Amino acid sequence: MAQGEDADAEIREVFLIELRxxxxxxxxxxxxxxxxxxxxxxxxxxxxxxxxxxxxxPLVGAVALAESCRHLEQLMARLIERSxxxxxxxxxxxxxxxxxxxxxxDALRDGRAPPAQLRAIGxxxxxxxx
Numbered sequence: 001m002a003q004g005e006d007a008d009a010e011i012r013e014v015f016l017i018e019l020r021x022x023x024x025x026x027x028x029x030x031x032x033x034x035x036x037x038x039x040x041x042x043x044x045x046x047x048x049x050x051x052x053x054x055x056x057x058p059l060v061g062a063v064a065l066a067e068s069c070r071h072l073e074q075l076m077a078r079l080i081e082r083s084x085x086x087x088x089x090x091x092x093x094x095x096x097x098x099x100x101x102x103x104x105x106d107a108l109r110d111g112r113a114p115p116a117q118l119r120a121i122g123x124x125x126x127x128x129x130x
Contacts, residue, residue: 008060015060016105022049023101030098037086046094047076053101064114065104068122072097075125090128097121 029045036042050073057066072094078084096117103115 012060012108015056015062016109018056019053019101019105022052023098023105025049026098026101030095033086034091034095037091040080043076043080047073047080050076060108062104062108062114064118064122065108068097068118068125071122071125071129074129078129084128089124093121093124093128097125 026046026049029042029049032039033042033046050069054066054069054073057063057069075084075090075094079086079090084090100115100117100121104118106112107114
């Protein structure tokens with residue numbers, strides 16, 4: 001393996017560790033948000049988690065993941081600003097996005113395309129954003 005490939009593999013492993021940690025934080029924040037839709041702190045933690053993934057995913061070639069997280073971050077910002085309401089469809093889409101993160105990690109680790117579900121979630125969130 002060439003030196004550049006070693007660096008790429010190391011960056012990918014660091015990203016996968018970070019993704020697992022952020023996914024756990026997102027799960028906790030989402031559970032808090034579901035229990036109390038007015039919980040601004042939970043919404044901020046959700047926005048921060050999606051922002052983190054959005055920023056680091058392109059470094060490992062996970063462009064579709066970054067794009068979906070960009071839209072999710074925007075959606076969280078609108079919920080925080082109260083220019084969007086946490087209707088059940090939005091809550092389900094956010095939960096589904098978080099549940100998809102391990103499959104995204106597996107695909108990246110195995111060199112496969114991201115799960116098709118990721119693109120569907122991204123399209124749904126874009127529709128919410130109008």
